[in-house]
Amino acid sequence: MERVIVDMDEVIADPMGEMVQWYTEKYGLAVDYSKMINTGWIKGFPEQHQQECMQRLLSPGFFRNLPVMTGSQQVLEEINKRYELFIVSAAIEFPNSLKDKVEWLNDYFPFITWRQIVLCGDKKLISGDHMIDDHVRNLINFNGKKYLFTSAHNVDVMDYQRIDNWKEVADIFLG
Amino acid sequence: MERVIVDMDEVIADPMGEMVQWYTEKYGLAVDYSKMINTGWIKGFPEQHQQECMQRLLSPGFFRNLPVMTGSQQVLEEINKRYELFIVSAAIEFPNSLKDKVEWLNDYFPFITWRQIVLCGDKKLISGDHMIDDHVRNLINFNGKKYLFTSAHNVDVMDYQRIDNWKEVADIFLG
Numbered sequence: 001m002e003r004v005i006v007d008m009d010e011v012i013a014d015p016m017g018e019m020v021q022w023y024t025e026k027y028g029l030a031v032d033y034s035k036m037i038n039t040g041w042i043k044g045f046p047e048q049h050q051q052e053c054m055q056r057l058l059s060p061g062f063f064r065n066l067p068v069m070t071g072s073q074q075v076l077e078e079i080n081k082r083y084e085l086f087i088v089s090a091a092i093e094f095p096n097s098l099k100d101k102v103e104w105l106n107d108y109f110p111f112i113t114w115r116q117i118v119l120c121g122d123k124k125l126i127s128g129d130h131m132i133d134d135h136v137r138n139l140i141n142f143n144g145k146k147y148l149f150t151s152a153h154n155v156d157v158m159d160y161q162r163i164d165n166w167k168e169v170a171d172i173f174l175g
Numbered sequence: 176m177e178r179v180i181v182d183m184d185e186v187i188a189d190p191m192g193e194m195v196q197w198y199t200e201k202y203g204l205a206v207d208y209s210k211m212i213n214t215g216w217i218k219g220f221p222e223q224h225q226q227e228c229m230q231r232l233l234s235p236g237f238f239r240n241l242p243v244m245t246g247s248q249q250v251l252e253e254i255n256k257r258y259e260l261f262i263v264s265a266a267i268e269f270p271n272s273l274k275d276k277v278e279w280l281n282d283y284f285p286f287i288t289w290r291q292i293v294l295c296g297d298k299k300l301i302s303g304d305h306m307i308d309d310h311v312r313n314l315i316n317f318n319g320k321k322y323l324f325t326s327a328h329n330v331d332v333m334d335y336q337r338i339d340n341w342k343e344v345a346d347i348f349l350g
Contacts, residue, residue, distance in 0.1 A: 003300065086300055092289040098273035114267040115296035122290045125178065125261055127302040127318075143302075 001084045003128035003144075004173065008089035008101060010134040010151040012072040012109070015063065016041040019053055036153040044152065057094070064100035068108050071166030077111050078174050088118040088126055090138060130173075132163060147172070176259045178303035178319075179348065183264040183276060185309040185326040187247040187284070190238065191216040194228055211328040219327065232269070239275035243283050246341030252286050253349050263293040263301055265313060305348075307338060322347070 009015050019041075020031050029046055036044040045053050056062060079085055087105060091097050098119055105112055118126065123133075124141040131142045134151040139160060148160035163169055184190050194216075195206050204221055211219040220228050231237060254260055262280060266272050273294055280287055293301065298308075299316040306317045309326040314335060323335035338344055 005300070088300075092277060092292045092294070095274045095277045098277070098294065099270045102267060102270045102273070113296070117267045118293065118295040118300065119267070119273065120293040120295075121288070125180070125263075125293065125302055126300055128300055 001082075002130065003084040003086065004079055005086050005088050005126055005128040005131040005133075005142075005144075006076065006079075007131075007133040007135075007138065007149065008087060008091075008105075010041075010153075011132060011149045012069050012076065012087070013063070013066040013104065014069055015057065015066055016152065018062075018066050019045070019056070022056070023049070023053065033152045037156050039153065041151070041153050058096060060096045061100065063091075063094075063097040064104055066104065069166060071170070073108060075166045075170045075174070076109060078170070080111050083130075083173070084128075085112065086116050086118060086126075086128065087112060088120065088123060088131075090121060090123060090135075091119040092121040132169065136160065176257075177305065178259040178261065179254060180261050180263050180301055180303040180306040180308075180317075180319075181251065182306075182308040182310075182313065182324065183262060183266075183280075185216075185328075186307060186324045187244050187251065187262070188238070188241040188279065189244055190232065190241055191327065193237075193241050194220070194231070197231070198224070198228065208327045212331050214328065216326070216328050233271060235271040236275065238266075238269075238272040239279055241279065244341060246345070248283060250341045250345045250349070251284060253345070255286050258305075258348070259303075260287065261291050261293055261301075261303065262287060263295065263298060263306075265296060265298060265310075266294040267296040307344065311335065 031044045033044050042050055042053055089101060091101055123138040127143050129144040131139055131144060132147045132149050133139050134149045134154055136157055139146040146160055147163045148157060150162055150164045206219045208219050217225055217228055264276060266276055298313040302318050304319040306314055306319060307322045307324050308314050309324045309329055311332055314321040321335055322338045323332060325337055325339045
């Protein structure tokens, strides 16, 4: 059975979307998606509020209530039947997110067991056949096939096979 | 640089030792180490108190205050200079332990950064050159050299290179 490694944030969970919604409701200011390119999505928020956004991201509970990426539940449930599936999230930098992430997965992806979850710092020691991730830094050392999941911060990256949404994941892995 | 994967519980941290000390102080009853063999260290506690021990293990804070295995700090600090070191703990089953484990590492092994920490379910997707672990189930699928760190529950295992203490780790990796 081939092993598929799937990232969390910006791939199955939507922290950027949650932050944008909270931010525009609170401040009524626009987010500049072009400023996220090659930096990170926090940089798209007006400079005077980036620290507040970061503090919110670091707080207990932020990763507990994130929206689910459209289609990811149905597609991963099928992938889980045909592949050896692991969810791997670079989360150790944010200790308050760890329990939140496991509980969020239990809620929205109940078919994924604790055995299939990895929370790490660097993904360079993760081995498998396929990796879906929105960060080049996570894909770059991977020993298997690499798929860059499109996100506002990576739209300029050219040299990876790109996946834009979960319909495309289904086409590639279940098609 | 060769990659060394080191386990936490029963290798650099001592949850069994902590539980035995707490238990004997509270109940004044003996722990039967022979019952741990091939099962797990919880089975060494008298049956009527195993559930209480397990609940204590699952509570927030238990993994925050564990004793450090003798010699592990000094030896790992040197290993960290000569190898690519990762600490990999099968902890996802215990969501309350996750933040505790990261904070405990920050306290007692401050030279280990968040990039070098992995909390997982199954270790089968972890790749490296050397793995030190007290569980055969973690070593069995590893692609590199395997070292079984001696613990009360594994004294009957014969077919692995065994390490009894951190002096021996130093002899092998720094000698």
